[in-house]
Amino acid sequence: MSLIETIDKSKNYLKFSKAISGYVEVDLFKNSDLNKGYLCYNCLYYIQDNKCSIVQTDGPDVNNKKNRIITPHGVCTLWYHNESELKKS
Numbered sequence: 893m894s895l896i897e898t899i900d901k902s903k904n905y906l907k908f909s910k911a912i913s914g915y916v917e918v919d920l921f922k923n924s925d926l927n928k929g930y931l932c933y934n935c936l937y938y939i940q941d942n943k944c945s946i947v948q949t950d951g952p953d954v955n956n957k958k959n960r961i962i963t964p965h966g967v968c969t970l971w972y973h974n975e976s977e978l979k980k981s
């Protein structure tokens with residue numbers, strides 16, 4: 893297990909804004925197989941119920957979209973692979 897995989901997702905750490913992280917929703921992949929590709933769904937930091945352990949849900953993303961969620965078909969520059977999700981594909 894790598895150091896990055898030991899991060900406790902239940903802690904309330906300070907988080908990056910969507911804009912600073914480079915977060916964007918990729919609507920093209922909204923209905924695709926989310927187990928494949930560089931998407932939030934496959935990211936180690938993703939938390940079910942449309943949240944992220946290191947990026948805020950509030951505020952505008954890089955496209956100035958404001959919806960108070962982190963979508964499974966979104967992605968940011970901090971993406972890190974979640975092996976357990978990728979193995980399902």
Ligand code: SF4
Pocket residue numbers: 913915931932933935936937938939943944945946947962966967968969970971972
């Ligand atoms: S790619 Fe990962 S770190 Fe970035 S917003 Fe999505 S879940 Fe969070």
